[in-house]
Amino acid sequence: MKTLFIKFMVLLSLALSLNTQTANAHGEKALEPFIRMRTIQWYDVQWSTQKFAVNEEIIVSGKFHVAEDWPVSVPKPDAAFLNISTPGPVLIRTERYLNGKPYTNSVALQPGGDYSFKIVLKGRLPGRYHIHPFFNLKDAGQVMGPGVWLEIAGNADDFRNEVKTINGEVIDMETYGLSNGIFWHIFWGALAAGWLLWWVRRPLFIARYRMLQAGLEDELVTKQDKLIGKVILIGVPLLVLGANWMTINQYPKAIPLQASLDQILPLSAQVNAGVVEVDTLKAEYRIPERAMTFLVKINNKSDKPIQIGEFATANVRFLNKAVSMPISDNTDTMIAPEGLSVDNPAPIESGEERTMTIIAKDALWESEKLDGLIRDSDSRIGGLLVFYDSSIGERFISSITAPVIPKFN
């Protein structure tokens, strides 16, 4: 029996070690589809480069629309933190901008608002990492933006991160305060060790228990013990207060931790700007075909004819191959290059109102776990419908939303 068990454990260990794989994702698809599709709607995300060295900076920038049809089960974005998903601080964040304004804290986002962002990152640890910009939404979770693989070259020991305090002192963030902290821990640790050794040097448990039971309590705690106790009782608080007083005088300009929420207003409307109005009349998802069919009423209020070029949702882009347009995307966004079709490909003329059927069809609905929408408690879809004028110049974006009806056959 024992031999069988050992064999089983060896085989299990071998099987587990053979199956070792690098984790290439970090839960991007774990969040419910209705949250990924109807909260932060990312677009135009760009990384300045994907190969750089320690101490070099890169920029990730882009835009996002905060969906008007924010799910009722998700708390409103009163505190949202634009973050970067990394396996620890392999990069540091040196600057971050929202609508051109630098900021460091969380912000309140407005549903229906449009924002542009820019984050400057600096290489710290060499390696190859999968990185996303994303939003931490308070009480809701993480909504990922398009990610990339970044390759950081160089030597970790070369990393420098110097910052100037208001007093003009230049500090190295990697080592600042470390030796001082270690000193105080060793100092108090030495005193504590001394106190423990003072008692541990004598017979302890059984001997002392027997003496206590025999009424020899006075011999267990001697006058010398009590004298040392009194010295500690007076000396330790004096040391604490003295060191505290010296530190207060050394850093008279110290301030409390800062805990404010940044206030940044949305840009003027970029999405749903009123030039092209879209009303989604119906949405059906045909499961066997992995196809989402929208019935939409489009009102072109621009002075140019327009065509539907793209439907984008949850970092998946369904493109209309009949409308040629530049794909400005160097991220890992999933693209279905022929995923979008319309029942009437003719341009929508200026001033025209047309009801159209649009089909977004690709296996990405399934592989990106977006088809789970039909099994969710909130089965409304959301996304960005992108129009181009016929000369492929101007772009108009509408954020659309509708309840989804599943079609099983």
Add this chain to the structure above:
Amino acid sequence: MSANLKKQFFQPYTGEKARISRAYDYLILVLALFLFIGSFHLHFALTVGDWDFWIDWKDRQWWPLVTPLMGITFPAAVQMVMWEKFRLPLGATLCVAALSIGTWIARIFAYHYWNFFPINMVLPSTMLPSALVLDVILMLSNSLTVTAILGGSAFALLFYPSNWPIIGMFHEPVQYANGQLTVADLFGFQYIRTGMPEYLRIIERGTLRTYGQYATPLSAFCSALLCTLMYTLWWYIGKWFATVRYLTKI
């Protein structure tokens, strides 16, 4: 029924008995050290958690309130056992020293080598001065009531000034992104924590600061009051565990 020896008949152990008794001391000490490193560290990580993990969580309001309150628990229980059964006034110091060892191991290996955070961003706090004072108050007073009131209060009141020499320099202001931050806040902004957005910090919340902007003393005295109660509660938890029911002869 516990062992009951008479003073006039008491004979100290000698020879082989004394050597075995001493070996038993060392065995228990080593086991106790590992037990407290593991259990107190786990308790501390689960209850104080982020307030002690990160330099940008160590605020003047919640940190000095929560940390001593959760930190006095194990020391009180172990003090009860060590003092009531052995007259050893080292329970608090032993616990907190074990906690410090466990915390430093975690900060170096888990936070620095495994997750790449600079160690100065995750410097632990110290409660050793508080623990030393708690131990000597118990020894000198030999009283649960006095230790709970004076020792519990001292444990809380000494916490912030003990740690200000460590964290004070991280509260130097820095001009950053058109605003003012502390160096500690800047650590939180620069060194990316995917699962730790800024809004998660429970710092500077509530109304404790309304008394003339002095948040820390108010928090410390509030903590002192609560520590007297927490000390007593955990003393009795220690008493509950430290039974000698089965010790009939020694």
